Amino acid sequence: MFLYGAVGGGKETMDTMDARLSGQFSLGGRKHDVFVGFSSLRTDTRTDGYTDLAVDPTRYVYSIPNVNTWDGTAPVPNYRRTGAYTVQQTSQDAVYASARWRLAEPLSLLTGARVTNWRRHTDNYGTTGAYVRTTARQSVGQEVSPFLGVVYDLNEYVSAYASHTGIFNPQNYKDRFADPLSPVKGKSNELGLKGEWPEHGISGSFAFFEVKQDNYGVKDGNFKVPGETADAYVAVNGTKSFGWEADIAARLNSNWQATAGVTRVKTTRNAFDLTYANLPEWLVKLGTQYRFSGVLQPVELGAQLLWQGQMDAVNVPSPSGRTKVKQSPFGLLNLNASWRFTEATSVNLAVTNALDKHYLATLDYANYGEPRFISLTLRTRF
Template sequence: MNRPVFRPAPLALAIALAIGSPLVHAQSAQALLNAPVQLNMAAQPLGQALNDWARQTRIELIAPPALVAGKSAPAISGQLTPRQALDRLLAGSGLVATLDGAAMVIRPISTVSEATLAPVVVAASADRSGTTEGTGSYTTSATGAGTRMDLSLRETPQSVSVIGRQQMEDQNLINLDDVLRQTPGIVADRNDERVTFSSRGFPLNTMIDGVPTLGFNSVAGEASMISTTLYDRLEVIRGAAGLLNGVGSPGGAINLVRKRPTSEFAGHVSGGIGSWSRYSAEVDVGGPINTAGTLRGRFVAARSDGRSFIQNKKRAEDALYGILEADLTPDTVLSVGYEHQKTAIDGANYGQSPLFFSNGTRSTLPRSFNSSAPWSYWDMFSDKLFANLNQRLGNGWELKVDVSYLESERKRASGDLSIYRAIDGQTGASTIDIRENPAKGTNKAVDVHLKGPFSAFGRTHEAVLGANYNHYRYSVDTNSAVAGGVDRRPLNFYELQNFPAPAAFPFPLYTQPGTTIEKAVYASTRLRLTDPLSVILGARATWYTSESSLVDWTAGRRTIYPSSRETGVITPYVGAVFDVSKTFSVYGSYTDIFQPNTARDRNNALLSPQRGQNIELGVKGEHFGGRLNTSAAIFTTRETNLAVQEAGGPLLPDGSIPYRAVQGAKSKGFELTASGELLPGLQVLAGYTYHAKREMDGMLLNPQYPRRLLRMTASYRLPGDWSKLTLGGSVSHQSSIHYDEFNELGRATQGDVTVFGLMARYDINRHLSTSLHIENVGDKHYYNGLGGYNGYTYGNPRNVWLKATYKF
């Protein structure tokens, strides 16, 4: 077998030949360039990367050695077209590849005419896998998060942001909370150890690999603690996602896309140390298991541990992920996998820090104040088994089956400062609530869909037909350390950190079980009415049942709450995209809203489902062959049965605030976004959003959420001799917020807040790199949660992470 090399030739050219294959003809080369293949290349000098590209794609490549000398290329892994992979290898180098006969020739961009570049631009959008790992990009080539069809961002008639593997590594985004605080248009409001995510004033649903899940519909599961280590990317749909989510929130949905096995052996190990005695470690390895490569696997393990800036608080996180992928036939791929995640928090907070003392003066507590006793703990566990089957049926049609089973559990006990009751700022006289509050949940999910192209009226169109099923069962317990009722004692809150722990919690107070079942069928089609105009029509029919009850063990009584039942609720979806030019498109979309409430009223009964309509209009741009995507959108949402906190009402048995249903709520606003390579070597994800949500009488709803948001992250790989160094940072700005205290002690207000982050990475060689990450560079004091439990939480002070990564 011939071994390819990359070395100077007599005419100062270097030629890399595919292993054991003759030179291909020009027509064959063009076809090979546009056919997706599995590629796997490490970050390395550009010359070596080009040699790897030629060997793996079996396409001839010619380049003057002087052009590539001293330049580096990023790692690439995934299903890509050879042309797109080559464009990414050359990004930021000042070079471009053009097809000359049967060979790809590397030339300086300045010497290539626009006409010559055109074929590269067209072909770069051919990849539809959407994989971001190894691309070095802050955008993606395709997403099916909103429609189930593999469309580019420009072809999708909704607002979508993608946070890929490269950005998560550059910004050290460890969990879902970290990611969504960097995502355009998303508000992450911390209640305690839980975080509420919202877009345009409405909460977000969660999907995994495009399949809706109910696994976070109770306190047994907490989405914000999800580790990003297991995922290639996060796709965030802003605006109603009712086509795939029959319980689709008008705010949108988060879709977590798992990492997949690679076709060649690859992986990395990394470790880091950070402020507050934190450390992290990670191993990620995958590749073929048998000689033929028809059985592939991947294993990921990660751990982080350390203290917090909050007094007596520690947090440890573990994540394990394993997946096997087998080619049962050339057209049949079966994947099976397992996920395990654990988050253990000592000194955990339930509730928030108080905003006011009983005399109406503002509290002036230190940023490190902990509103719970040091023996308090909050441990979250989740174990998930999943399998999916991909069957290619011919003529471009594909059948996909996804099944999963999730078990989640919360173990929690605490002594918490009650901030719904009077607190004397001078004497410290206050109340402590002591309880054990475990919860369990299981979720069974199945999704089956068929998609592919069809011809009609002389054009090729696309269609999707599918069905899914979710069965979620949960139970939440409240136990006391004393007989007869809630364990509530007087406290000097200045001595809270010395309060002793109960020996046990032997007395059950309440058990709250519940079951939610959702069944749905959905269908959509993308019709190419003309060359520039495509229309997406779809609908989803949903059958929904939610039942719950409350067992009061002290009184010896069981209360069964009215069930929520919906039969065959139709959620229509209409979207249209018109290509104004090769770069820009205008779009519009409409969808109905059907969202069963998880909020409860003062009688502890579930509110009726939310219903409404969402309309969005916008302009999208795709630049530099898809390496940069831009968008501008205006939107309006109308909704009934919106859940809003009911001030002054009695607290619920679990200590939370009751809600009331608002009729005729309306949200409207606009947003601007950009993602991808703005200049050679400069990757950005940026967005500005304005929204306001009001009741029918014009009263502003959720004033504790900012109405204006600016999110921007960027990284720049320096050119030439400095190409081993990458610099970057982030900016997060939000407008002023306020909250009226539950007991009417006063209004808490926070003005505009801007927080900066910085990062630097140095590639010591093709395998080893080090990075430095600084959060909140200016050490800004700000709330990252306000009013969730009648108080506040502080955002992280300035802190530093130093990490090292070895790739193989």
């Protein structure tokens, strides 16, 4: 048994701008919707350099002589800032537009696209604060992410739809050679039904989905980023997730609401993927919320049950070599209660993992999920 620690610090500054314009126009005797926009994002992330005066300058490790007799004490890590630092500058500009074309009374066609320019580089500064060099330059210009969808109203309550969406998702991982990974690219397809019956207080949906992605970052075994304590990642092509999900919400009476949802996801991996699936195949959510009337009108109580199926991880790194880790199915119960003093002020009591269930949140390091957590929150609006 050993204790492992690392030290790091820095700050991040983010500036964003977003402009949108929407409206309607007439064509072919029908009104259609149009939406255009522009977004800009600038992020400066400063990472300070630290040194550990132990044997290993990048991390702190203390081997426990005998865990059965250990009293919990350990040497204090001895570290300091070196004065060196890096600044990673990321910028992303995009223009986007979409339109809803009402081709017929029950049929609508949705079209759209997003054009993105993305750039990133890292400026390196020495221990005196002087600029040294610029590394890890990346850029993607005029990346087009299309959107195409169709909606057909089967009747006044139920609609069928299908959609295709392009994926462009920058990621902030580095590989075992300290080179940053390129953005994730892919596509997402969905086919489903949505319904709403307002007079009965019921709404629901059912959908099939498929997501394909390239350059998807996964942890690269036990490798670390050179000169850093961060885990190294490797880009994997050909990852695919597919499945279905169903959701329903119902108003049982004027004060009582309930929700339920089921999701099944299957993930397939490229043969060269050396990591693991860290995802459960089944997810179930059940929830209820009740608001009292009469003298107890200010009181509202709620509960949510989250259940997930078995989660397997293959090729997990371990001291004895790659192994398989399994998380058995488990459920978590969350509770909440609130009291409304006025329309603007209320107090809320929330209990997460009320039964204090012990479970593994992720399988890469087999670290446990959060134990029972209780919070009391006072909210008011002005």
